[in-house]
Amino acid sequence: MTDLSDREISWHYNSLNKYCCRLTKPRRAILDILSDTGRHLSADQIYKEASKISSGGGLSTIYRNLELLVRIGLVWKFEAGDNKARYEIAKRPDESHHHHLICKKCNSIIDYSDSIGNEKDFIREREKKLSSIYNFKIENHSIDFFGVCHTCSKNK
Amino acid sequence: MTDLSDREISWHYNSLNKYCCRLTKPRRAILDILSDTGRHLSADQIYKEASKISSGGGLSTIYRNLELLVRIGLVWKFEAGDNKARYEIAKRPDESHHHHLICKKCNSIIDYSDSIGNEKDFIREREKKLSSIYNFKIENHSIDFFGVCHTCSKNK
DNA sequence: TTTAAAATGAGAATAATTCTCATTAACAAT
DNA sequence: ATTGTTAATGAGAATTATTCTCATTTTAAA
Known part of the structure; x- marks a missing residue:
């Protein structure tokens, strides 16, 4: 996986902090994976990617965190009509x-x-x-x- | 259930015909229920409504027909973020x-x-x-x- | 009315997502 | 740095919407 730009990292990581959520390895993994691809992934795809990383997280952790990240606006969720949600990294409102x-x-x-x-x-x-x-x-x-x-x- | 306007009935019913689909009771029930409410319903809600009518159809029939009706454009499907699809009656393109x-x-x-x-x-x-x-x-x-x-x- | 094809319905199967709870990790305070 | 408190994790069970199967029934054309 390529490195993220510092700017992106700081925005997402800091936001987590702001909401008093701990910056855990699985959360970092999800943000990194989504930032890295720049596209939309299903929970399962994120899980598979995360599994390649040590401490990528279990599937239930992925779901739990995706819900959190969506709730605080760091990740966007959408459904494409096939009963499988997709997730993508959020951009700042002005972008x-x-x-x-x-x-x-x-x-x-x-x-x-x-x-x-x-x-x-x-x-x-x-x-x-x-x-x-x-x-x-x-x-x-x-x-x-x-x-x-x-x-x-x-x-x- | 209130009656539908003849115009709405004929458009939806005729469209079914056009696609060589038989106008069965469960299909009629779905179209009538959705036209009648004018709003969006989940498959389960439609099933419950349909169950009140004789020959409203089984749940799998509801799903099978919703898929058909969406495919030929008589019903619109959307997802509201809770992993449960909603369906609403389609309007004509010009409406x-x-x-x-x-x-x-x-x-x-x-x-x-x-x-x-x-x-x-x-x-x-x-x-x-x-x-x-x-x-x-x-x-x-x-x-x-x-x-x-x-x-x-x-x-x- | 008869007949062939299409559609139904009951329930099993599937797949995405959520829940449970004992264990572990984050981080604030010392 | 170490400790203590609390949030977070992970494995798998449970749930839920949706799809599939197949024997039976219905539609509508001839």
């Missing part, structure tokens, strides 16, 4: 992050950046409006488009 | 439909219409752009905002 194109046939997932078009601005505006209408404190969102990917549309 | 505000604390789901703001137009534009960039045939989408609802934010 661009990505949304998904999910192929119904092969279940592959394309990440696209919200910097394409004005998606980020639009969402920010949207959140402001919905918050005030529904008196709902929005913390994050997920935008997924479902359809058929290029490869699958060629194969008959 | 407005709704997206979701999902409370992380009480798991309640608020539906809001995409006619608020210019969401529908924005999404249409977005789909066009993403389709061409990624060579991906977009069929539908899901937009969910996660956060804390009014009630939960009051209760400490």
Whole structure:
């Protein structure tokens, strides 16, 4: 595994600290693995990756910590329609992050950046409006488009 | 259960026909239940509702048919982060439909219409752009905002 | 009405996730 | 550094949503 940038490390690690959560080896492993790939992984994939590292953690620990990390906003969770949650490292609010194109046939997932078009601005505006209408404190969102990917549309 | 408008009935029923699927009692039950509520239900909720009707169908039939109905576009499926899929009746492409505000604390789901703001137009534009960039045939989408609802934010 | 194919239903099987609880590790205070 | 308190871990059992199997029933076309 390649090293993470110091900036990313400090943000995520410090956040854990802020919430009075201990910085344990399994937690570090999850954050490192997700930061390292930059993409989305299932709990099982994270577990398998973590198992390569000494003290990567048991499967229940992985789940317990993923729940914690999602709760405090260091990891984002989304579901792709196949009853299996995916997790990805959270970016800071000011950074661009990505949304998904999910192929119904092969279940592959394309990440696209919200910097394409004005998606980020639009969402920010949207959140402001919905918050005030529904008196709902929005913390994050997920935008997924479902359809058929290029490869699958060629194969008959 | 209240009656559905003839227009809704004919659209959904005729679509089934178009795909050479037989219009069976369990299928009718699912479409009727979802049309009737107008909101999202879990497979289990649909099963319980259907059980009240004679020939509502067994649970596996409910799942099998939900999968079919989602595949041919008569029902929309989404996941709210609690590992339990929700289903709602599909609207025609030209009709407005709704997206979701999902409370992380009480798991309640608020539906809001995409006619608020210019969401529908924005999404249409977005789909066009993403389709061409990624060579991906977009069929539908899901937009969910996660956060804390009014009630939960009051209760400490 | 008859018939062939499609659909159903009961329950077993699967797979992701959560729970339990005895053991271990983190870290604040000394 | 060492200790004590408390949070966190890990192994596996339990749970739960969903899918599968297959004998039986229903649909709808001829």
